[in-house]
Amino acid sequence: MSSPAPIPTAQPWAAPTAHGPVDAALDLPGSKSMTARALILSALSGEQSTIAAPLLARDTELMADGLRALGCAVSTMDDQRWVVRPGPLHGPAKIDVGLAGTVMRFLPVVAGLADGATVFDGDPAARVRPLGPLVAALRDLGVPVEAHGVGRLPLTVTGAGRIDGGPVTIDASASSQFISALLLAAPRFDNGLVIRHEGPPVPSAPHLRMTAEMLRAAGAGVDDSVPDLWAVEPGRLSGRSWVIEPDLSGAAPFLAAALVTGGVVRLPGWPPHSAQPVTEVRDLIARLGGTLVVGPDGITVTGGGTVTGIDVDLSGLSELTPMVAALAVLADRPSQLRGIGHIRGHETDRISALARELTALGAGVDATDDGLVIRPRRLRASTVHTYDDHRMAHAAAIIGLAVPGVRLTDVACTAKTMPQFATLWSGMVNSAEDRR
Known part of the structure; x- marks a missing residue:
């Protein structure tokens, strides 16, 4: 077993300012969400x-390490082609989840199918991320789970080599990953699984569509035709060749750069059919004042010269909240971002962190129960705290395009999903400088 992916050492960084429209074609790494699901399936x-074309980053390395600990052979020697050989799942095992929501939520269900005890823990900030509804669902399915407090890390899952399955009810309003975690393992349950969500709306619906699509691609019978109800038939999953798409959420700050600078950013090689929410992102970009076009050469985003303030429900695209908030402070009118109260439980409390850091930059910001109200004002140089959160680093970099003197306390946190972020970002900004 390889050693756990280390916590990156903090690296302060001066965000480069663009002095003209960017014009860049970017070869971005693979989707974190697709890589994680492909590993589990x-x-x-x-x-x-x-x-x-898997994502090579801390989150996916931790997922691969966790599967190895449970008895699977995962070869990552070739960066462009990982090989997974299933093995009998077993404990005892100890799994480091880092700060990865996919690892801390997907692998405990897999551990329920293993024979023996598996201990989960992670970075200090991971211990405050919500797990309670998933812990309760596993217990309802007959899997013994010992958890800290009301369902927090560290936790111990003691599997018996099988799970009966059947019906289970869960409140997944804090994270769609609770449902995806159960769905991905459900074909291995003796009686399959029927999940009913009861509570406020489930966020990040496109991720649930991705989960269902990938399950079907692996041969599973999945019915997600009824709102808030998912049924998975028991059956054997097929081994296959997965081809991972470029990461759309990882691309988001680069797409935002086109809007801020009135430039063009291209993502070549985008597949004609995508499991990611391209349509939703296209509509969001349009409302913010740009255009996103998908063609035979990939995705092209063009800025319109002015960022438009918006009133928007981001519950389905909550991962993009820091990007949209960064654009909102540079917009031509106030914005209201709604439907994102659950991101208080992401890598950090993103509502509070964004309100604090954007205010320090000079914007007018009010945090609400489910989002942010942002009023553009004259911005000033400031050091932005990133809170070990890659999306906070992305937001600061976006603002730095238009505001000289923006510094990040740490850009190394972007290694969570894109270790090459700082290099790619600087190269994109330099593309504008080279044409002056």
């Missing part, structure tokens, strides 16, 4: 699988 399948 491969590990639970009946034969070997390959994963082409």
